Amino acid sequence: MQFTLDDLKRILLESAGADESVDLDGDILDRRWDELGYESLALLETGSRIEREHGISLDESEVADAHTPRELLAIVNTQLATTAAA
Amino acid sequence: MxxxxxxxxxxxxxxxxxxxxxxxxxxxxxxxxxxxxxxxxxxxxxxxxxxxxxxxxxxxxxxxxxxxxxxxxxxxxxxxxxxxxxxxxxxxxxxxxxxxxxxxxxxxxxxxxxxxxxxxxxxxxxxxxxxxxxxxxxxxxxxxxxxxxxxxxxxxxxxxxxxxxxxxxxxxxxxxxxxxxxxxxxxxxxxxxxxxxxxxxxxxxxxxxxxxxxxxxxxxxxxxxxxxxxxxxxxxxxxxxxxxxxRGARPYGEIAGYGATFDPRPGSGRERGLRRAIELALADAGVEERDVDVVFADGAALPEEDRAEAEAITAVFGRAGVPVTAPKTMTGRLYSGAAPLDLATALLSIADRQIPPTVNVRPVTDYGLDLVTGAPRPAELRTVLVLARGHAGFNSAMVVRSVA
Missing domain, CATH: 3.40.47.10 (Thiolase/Chalcone synthase)
Structure with missing residues (x-):
């Protein structure tokens, strides 16, 4: 199972809403979180919801080091693959 | 300055x-x-x-x-x-x-x-x-x-x-x-x-x-x-x-005076602090009792608390010495939101030359308050005193005044 950008966008909206000046449907994969209007607490909440929905555990410091949606997707998908293989 | x-x-x-x-x-x-x-x-x-x-x-x-x-x-x-x-x-x-x-x-x-x-x-x-x-x-x-x-x-x-x-x-x-x-x-x-x-x-x-x-x-x-x-x-x-x-703003009014006190330990026999808070606020504003045009009361609605508030007001202004109102009878007590709403109401009262009423209340005569009840009372207002008490002993009083 793959965690997609659409999954992430949905969870971001539920967790933290969206900044009025940002179009989440635009090309956001490589935009930095601060450019997208999300601070560390929004990402903490987002990470927590991803964990709940997918029954996985994410490394907090890895999530904190992910600066873009692409980096966060990679962390989640690696964890999903590891959990599935275990 | x-x-x-x-x-x-x-x-x-x-x-x-x-x-x-x-x-x-x-x-x-x-x-x-x-x-x-x-x-x-x-x-x-x-x-x-x-x-x-x-x-x-x-x-x-x-x-x-x-x-x-x-x-x-x-x-x-x-x-x-x-x-x-x-x-x-x-x-x-x-x-x-x-x-x-x-x-x-x-x-x-x-x-x-x-x-x-x-x-x-x-x-x-x-x-x-x-x-x-x-x-x-x-x-x-x-x-x-x-x-x-x-x-x-x-x-x-x-x-x-x-x-x-x-x-x-x-x-x-x-x-x-x-x-x-x-x-x-x-x-x-x-x-x-x-x-x-x-x-x-x-x-x-x-x-x-x-x-x-x-x-x-x-x-x-x-x-x-x-x-x-x-x-x-x-x-x-x-x-x-x-x-x-x-910047060309037109103020509603000035925060002219403020006083705050804390009640003595219950049972101490010493007077509670509201009267002194009022006097501090008036002194801070540099106004006399007769300058105050209306008082917005705290209005606890517990007999002992009402009596204490009425005594503080009459001690300063005399019996029926100043109009008193509690528009919060229409909203309930808003806790920390109450006094700012009273300040806003006081400023609107000054601008509109009307004291808004206290609703539903028939005041105890013995309290000696000139409570504005039933309908708004037309009045030229310049200086308004707002009172607020917090549970367990906080007393605060603030004077707002028109700037014109």
Whole structure:
């Protein structure tokens, strides 16, 4: 199972809403979180919801080091693959 | 020279009116909003009436980014702050961030948000608790969120002293203006009409358990039987008078005087502190008793507390020496939101030359108060005294005065 950008966008909206000046449907994969209007607490909440929905555990410091949606997707998908293989 | 602090903008979220115009119209008509609780089913609680802010849809006013992280009281406060700034003609993005601060009051914090997250904790587990619980319940959160939304980085904070805090915060705003910050957003909004907030208030033992909205909250009446809680309040833009004049603002009035005292230990036999708070406020404003045109009372609606307030007022002004009113009989007690709403009401009264009424109350003659009841009383008003007492001994008094 793959965690997609659409999954992430949905969870971001539920967790933290969206900044009025940002179009989440635009090309956001490589935009930095601060450019997208999300601070560390929004990402903490987002990470927590991803964990709940997918029954996985994410490394907090890895999530904190992910600066873009692409980096966060990679962390989640690696964890999903590891959990599935275990 | 000490800077003069003026109020240049009002933002009101009251049970009997959302927005200054709606609130003031309803208040002059004597329209009470006290009714059975609709925000949760109160049937199993001993007190079932409240003053609820109706028709507030946060999504219509605030960006989605703020909704998952805010309690109802914060949403109301953010919107009231927007209205107050707009009313003052202030565009925060055009002013230096360190020239603007935020000082609000709070009495309970974000109870409904906290209740939901505690429910998540108990029923589902810690991983279901919102990360925003870290601050969304917190007393200082309204100040923080108003500061962030409007880019206000000057001196800021929160004052927590129950109902008295509504005046104490505005006094702190004036202090910061005197120390050199030109603009402080102040006032307060409280809102904790949810089961957890309700049981906390019930535990205090001061709520009215009457089922009749017209008989439930009767300060200074022989049938006084406790208060009905409400939600809401007012956010005020407080400015240095020179700065306000410089940008062409038209102030509603000046924060002319303030006094605060704390009651002595119960049973000490010493006089309680409200009279002295009034005298301190008058002295601070440099006005005589005869200069005060109307008093907005605290209105606890417990016989002993009403008597103490009446004694303090008559000790200073004499029997029936000054008109007294309690428009909060239409909203219920708003805790830290009450006195800022009274300040806003006082300023509207000055502008409109009318003292709004105290509704439903037949005052105890023995108290010696000239209580304005039934209908608004026309009056030339220049100087108004607002009183607020917090549970367990806080007494605050503030004098506002027209600037014309």
């Amino acid at each position: 000490t800077a003069t602090a003026v109020i240049t903008g009002l933002g009101v979220a009251a049970p009997n009116g959302l927005g200054v115009k709606e609130y003031w119209t309803a208040t002059l008509r004597g329209e009470s909003a006290i009714a059975r609780i609709e925000r949760f089913d109160p049937s199993r609680y001993p007190a079932r009436l409240a003053g609820q802010v109706r028709g507030f849809v946060a999504e219509d006013h605030l960006p989605s980014r703020l909704l998952p992280q805010t309690d109802r009281m914060t949403r109301l406060a953010l919107v009231a702050a927007d209205w107050a700034l707009d009313d003052a003609g202030v565009r925060p993005d055009e002013l230096p961030p360190y020239d603007m601060g935020v000082v609000t009051a709070s009495s309970s914090g974000g109870f409904e948000f906290g209740q939901n997250e505690l429910r998540n904790l108990w029923s589902k587990g810690s991983q279901y608790v919102s990360a925003y619980q870290s601050f969304a319940w917190f007393y200082a959160v309204n100040s923080g969120q108003i500061s962030i939304r409007n880019g206000m980085k000057g001196p800021s904070g929160v004052v927590v002293s129950d109902q008295a805090g509504g005046l104490d915060a505005v006094a702190q705003a004036r202090r910061q203006i005197r120390r050199g910050t030109p603009l402080i957003v102040s006032g307060s909004i409280d809102a904790s009409i949810c089961p957890w907030g309700w049981v906390a208030q019930l535990a205090g033992g001061r709520l009215s358990t009457s089922e009749d909205p017209d008989r439930a909250y009767l300060p200074f009446d022989a049938n006084a039987c406790g208060h009905v809680p409400g939600e809401g309040g007012a956010i005020l833009v407080v400015e240095d008078a020179e700065a306000a004049r410089h």
